[in-house]
Structure formats: structure tokens, C-alpha cells
Amino acid sequence: MRFTCPSCRSAYNIPDEKLRSIEAPGGIRTRCKACGTLLIIDAKRGHVRKGAPDPGREKAESPLRKDKFRGNLPTVLSMSKGTRREKDIPAVVFVVLLLVAGLWAGYTFFSHARMQVFSGWVRSLSQLKEGIPVPRIFESIVGKPRSKPVDIKTASARRLLRKGYDLYQEGRLKSALQILNAAIQKGPKNPEAHYWKGRTLLKMGRGDEALEAFKKALALRPGYWEALDNIGWIHMRRGEYAQSLSSLNRSIQLKPDNAWAYYNRAFLHAKTGNAEMALKDAEKACQFGNRKGCLMAQKYRGFKKKADASKK
Secondary structure (H helix, E strand, O other), X not given: OEEEOOOOOOEXXXXXXXXXXXXXXXXXXXXXXXXXXXXXXXXXXXXXXXXXXXXXXXXXXXXXXXXXXXXXXXXOHHHOHHHHHHHHHHXXXXXXXXHHHHHHHHHHHHHHOOOHHHHHHHHHHHOOOOOOOOOHHHHHHHOOOOOOOOOOOOOOHHHHHHHHHHHHHHOOHHHHHHHHHHHHHHOOOOHHHHHHHHHHHHHOOOHHHHHHHHHHHHHHOOOOHHHHHHHHHHHXXXXXHHHHHHHHHHHHHHOOXXXXXXXXXXXXXXXXXXXXXXXXXXHHHHHOOOHHHHHHHHHHHHHHHHHHHHHO
């Protein structure tokens, strides 16, 4: 119920449920908080009038406990509990939508933005000690840092080789191949440039060209066991097992703990039907830390047990 004091015109707004809870015969008697005038509120009729002083009830009367409102007053309906909840629903929906929009914006930012500042911090921390790579957990957030552009005409062969390697690591194979070719033109006797050109071509699915690049690297550096590994793998994929075995044997001679070469030679022996040598090479690969070699050795041991059991 909304009303004003007949004397000072002070405005009040009291919930109907409160008036009903204190309703009394003859109306509710109270006083105006502003001027102290005795007021009689008839809640049923919605009428307020001045009341005559009653000495017997003077002590029982108390001023209105509701706050006084001026100007645009809130309605009685807005002060009821049920309506307030209904009016809060749009606000809650708005807050929820705002949170969803914020989460989506954050996800988009972390997924697509490079976060150059943060990634720079990570890279600077990783460079405190040479050889410590950027942790994978940070790379999954900020992505691998992209190498700076280089001028092919003015850059040295060494600088171009480093740039080509960086592009290869970033997966930008066409650009890497272009830079590595430029590095080879400036330094044709650098086996590293030919090797990484071969790795790039191999990743692009150009095996024949990759084989030629690896052979050039090996010719420039006869002890280049990494090039021999790749040559042996390409021959094995082609089904040229004799050439593959020769390259892998030579690689193992140069690097006796070459787990990768032992694993591929074990696979090669299995292809040619030499189960005993396949098991030995798989065990060697496992010994030097190749997990696939461990699985292969376990598999071949099972085959051997079955073969021995069948002979008995």
C-alpha cells in the first residue's frame, strides 16, 4: 500500500502482507516518522487519515518502521518476495550468458592467439641453460615459437641451415625446403644441409629425392650414421632388404648403441624369416631404450616358446 502523510505529505510504501499481519479493529495506528502525526491506516479500503490522540494508547503507538521514500517510489508489488524472485530471473540469465561469453572468448584467445608476451617469457626461461627445451606443457598452450624471417640473399649458409631446421621443426616443409636449397647453394659441402633436406623431402613423401640427399650427406661425411639410418629405412620400405641390411649394419658399426637401427634390423630379419636374429636385435633395441623394441622382443619370445613347444 502506498500513501502519504496528510500533514507533511511524506510518502510511504508498506507491503500489503505486512499490513495484513498487523491488522487491527478500527485500523492500524502509527505515527509519521517525519512530523509525528498520528495516522490510522485502513488497509481494506486503502485509506489513511489523521487520528485523534488517545492517552490510553499513546505508549503503545510507534512510528512507521518502513523507510520513507520520495520521488519515484517503488510499488508495493516490487517489495513482495515472490515478485522479487521473478524480477531477478532476467538478471541471473544475463549473468550466466555473460559468463558463457567470457569463457568462450578465453578459449578462443588461448586456442588461436599466439600470446607473444607469455611465450616470450617461456622461451627466455628455457634459454637460461643451453639445451633445456621449452616444456611441453607450455608448448601445448602457446604453441611452438616461430622462427624469425631471414634474407636468403644476405644470410650465410650456416644461418640458412639453422632457419631451414627451424622451419622443419615447425612443420612448414615447403619453406624449409626452399631455405635448405639456398643453404646448399651457398655451402654445397655441408653434410648437415643435405641431411635436413633429405628429412624434409622424406616427410613430404618424396622418398626418391630424399634418398639422393641422404647419399650426398653420407658422401661428404662417411661416418654419418643418421644418414645411414634413413637410407636403410627407405630401402626397407621399398622392399630392397639387402641394401637396407647393409646400411643398418654399417650404422650399428659406427654407433653400437643405436637402438633405432637395432629395432629396424630386427624388423628386417623378421621380414626375411630369420626369427632368431630378429629376437636378438629386438632385445638389443630394448636394452638401449627403444620401447617398440621391447614389445617386439616380447612378441618374438612368445613365438619362440610356441615353436619350441610344438617341436616337443
